[in-house]
Amino acid sequence: MVAAAGRGFRRKGFGGIGVDGLAKEAEVTSGAFYGHFASKEAAFEAVVALGIDDLANGVRSFRELHGAKWLDRFVDFYLGERRTCELGEACALQALSPEVSRGTDELKALFQDHMAGVLKAVADGIEGRTSQERYDKAWALLSLLSGGVTLARSVADPAQSKAIASGIRKAALSLVQARSAPT
Amino acid sequence: MVAAAGRGFRRKGFGGIGVDGLAKEAEVTSGAFYGHFASKEAAFEAVVALGIDDLANGVRSFRELHGAKWLDRFVDFYLGERRTCELGEACALQALSPEVSRGTDELKALFQDHMAGVLKAVADGIEGRTSQERYDKAWALLSLLSGGVTLARSVADPAQSKAIASGIRKAALSLVQARSAPT
DNA sequence: TTGACAAGATAACGATCGCTATGCAATTGC
DNA sequence: GCAATTGCATAGCGATCGTTATCTTGTCAA
Numbered sequence: 572m573v574a575a576a577g578r579g580f581r582r583k584g585f586g587g588i589g590v591d592g593l594a595k596e597a598e599v600t601s602g603a604f605y606g607h608f609a610s611k612e613a614a615f616e617a618v619v620a621l622g623i624d625d626l627a628n629g630v631r632s633f634r635e636l637h638g639a640k641w642l643d644r645f646v647d648f649y650l651g652e653r654r655t656c657e658l659g660e661a662c663a664l665q666a667l668s669p670e671v672s673r674g675t676d677e678l679k680a681l682f683q684d685h686m687a688g689v690l691k692a693v694a695d696g697i698e699g700r701t702s703q704e705r706y707d708k709a710w711a712l713l714s715l716l717s718g719g720v721t722l723a724r725s726v727a728d729p730a731q732s733k734a735i736a737s738g739i740r741k742a743a744l745s746l747v748q749a750r751s752a753p754t
Numbered sequence: 755m756v757a758a759a760g761r762g763f764r765r766k767g768f769g770g771i772g773v774d775g776l777a778k779e780a781e782v783t784s785g786a787f788y789g790h791f792a793s794k795e796a797a798f799e800a801v802v803a804l805g806i807d808d809l810a811n812g813v814r815s816f817r818e819l820h821g822a823k824w825l826d827r828f829v830d831f832y833l834g835e836r837r838t839c840e841l842g843e844a845c846a847l848q849a850l851s852p853e854v855s856r857g858t859d860e861l862k863a864l865f866q867d868h869m870a871g872v873l874k875a876v877a878d879g880i881e882g883r884t885s886q887e888r889y890d891k892a893w894a895l896l897s898l899l900s901g902g903v904t905l906a907r908s909v910a911d912p913a914q915s916k917a918i919a920s921g922i923r924k925a926a927l928s929l930v931q932a933r934s935a936p937t
Numbered sequence: 938t939t940g941a942c943a944a945g946a947t948a949a950c951g952a953t954c955g956c957t958a959t960g961c962a963a964t965t966g967c
Numbered sequence: 968g969c970a971a972t973t974g975c976a977t978a979g980c981g982a983t984c985g986t987t988a989t990c991t992t993g994t995c996a997a
Binding site: 940941945947949950954955956958 | 968974977987993
Binding site: 610 | 983984985986987
């Protein structure tokens with residue numbers, strides 16, 4: 572049910588799909604929808620929470636599976652499958668954070684809360700002299716990847732999209748290895 | 755009229771505001787709206803075209819005004835005013851590209867077309883051995899800035915938002931100066 | 938077998954959706 | 968000075984919006 576709502580919101584945006592559409596995505600009717608969620612907004616909150624937690628778990632999986640080389644794999648995965656897959660299956664960070672930025676403070680607090688897990692998972696997996704440097708790099712990496720995929724998804728020509736991804740990839744890898752500039 | 759529609763779309767998203775709302779933003783009625791635009795979608799296209807062109811002109815202005823040091827100023831501006839200003843006045847790239855990524859191929863073609871001007875303006879203003887390297891960096895810089903501002907706008911705590919911006923700033927400056935990694 | 942309970946279907950509410958047709962008033966060309 | 972055109976307001980179209988109340992169905996306990 573949450574997964575179906577997640578697909579709907581990702582594909583159409585919060586305002587672009589109605590409760591009937593979300594319910595149909597789950598192959599039920601709107602009556603059943605309100606059995607699971609108190610409101611459309613509550614459903615969106617559940618989708619954001621689950622989506623961001625999924626990202627955190629995804630990062631942890633890459634670290635466990637690939638060890639020291641996890642970041643190369645992760646970047647390639649994010650700029651490959653996650654860029655070309657159907658929008659309904661896209662990363663929550665990329666597809667949902669713009670909607671969060673238009674939302675209430677309550678929604679932003681929830682987003683921030685769950686993002687803490689993602690940040691820790693990324694920051695713990697990259698190099699840097701200080702904790703702050705690792706967290707700075709983690710924010711930058713996530714911004715670069717999500718922003719890059721959004722831009723790559725916004726152009727019509729697949730070759731252009733691929734070229735953007737290629738540029739992002741180089742920047743992402745050099746970013747994580749770079750010695751941070753003085754503040 | 756286009757400016758008013760731009761504010762409305764940025765604040766609420768394409769699906770989050772209706773024609774009546776867009777018309778009210780311009781202090782007219784929906785009848786007048788359809789005197790200017792053939793449809794809601796056509797209005798959005800005009801907003802995207804104008805917004806991206808504004809970004810291109812903004813980059814050119816920074817280059818003319820600040821010369822070799824334009825990028826530091828631009829990054830600070832983008833992560834300062836452009837991050838904290840009201841959503842209605844936000845950068846088109848940050849506020850509108852997620853909607854473009856959910857749009858038709860026609861809309862994406864228009865976006866890609868106008869982005870060419872932004873890319874050239876940025877790529878011509880940064881260093882790099884080859885043209886491709888400059889364009890790669892330009893795409894990465896724009897992704898980093900727009901994605902970073904979106905994330906910074908999605909958290910509830912202003913201090914957290916500022917911390918994100920700080921991390922993005924360091925990454926942006928180091929990105930442009932870095933020697934590009936091998937492909 | 939019956940009866941309580943849970944889950945989803947159905948139907949309806951007023952409001953708003955994107956859009957069109959028509960009406961009126963000011964401006965324009967001659 | 969009158970006619971044609973332009974620019975916006977008004978009103979209304981059927982459809983969909985988010986939400987609630989009611990009804991039906993299925994399940995398991997006693």
